Amino acid sequence: MSIIEASLIPLEGIEVNMIEQKIKDFCLNTKCYILAYKTYEVIVGKIENNEIMFYESNLDPEQLLELRVFNDCKELHIWKVDNSFYGRERIDGVGDEEKNVYEEDHLLEGKEMFEAESGWVLLKNKDIGYQVYYPFDFKKLSGSNVYLKIKNYYDFDNDGLIVFNDARLCGFYNSEKQRVGE
Helix, strand or coil: CCHHHHCEEEEEEECHHHHHHHHHHHCCCCCEEEEEEECCCEEEEEEECCEEEECCCCCCHHHEEEEEEECCCEEEEEEEECCEEEEEEEECCCCCHHHHEEEEEEECCCCEEEECCCCCEEEEECCCCEEEEECCCHHHHCCCCEEEEEEEEEEECCCCCEEEEEEEEEEEEECCCCECCC
């Protein structure tokens, strides 16, 4: 078993009616973010006190294509293939995954930033039709860019070449590398 396989908890046979409960169980007693790719939109939300929250939207599991529920320590990743859902959990400290990890920060798209209702920010780029609400306090951003931290898990093949096997979302940060959304 490779280092990468040792840190994964595969999930098989996820039924659509189980998705919301699986999210709540995964985030029990912790705050998590949720990134949902649906057939008609991409939404970002949060899970707090066992409640799934989005700005002017809902999870709508029947329309899900892919879902990532995450915080600094773990991620639940669910995806749809044909009409079936599959998934995996990745939890820091399970296995030896820290040995082969490459971290990177991805700048979130949005030329304009607006304060929505309390605790939510709208990032928007009219040029490409991008508009997504994020569960952040606008005042804490103070004009900063927002980044999504990603851990990439890799191993080496028999020829010594790097092979990326998985990636995990970790959280949102500002330009000063401080967590936002807390």
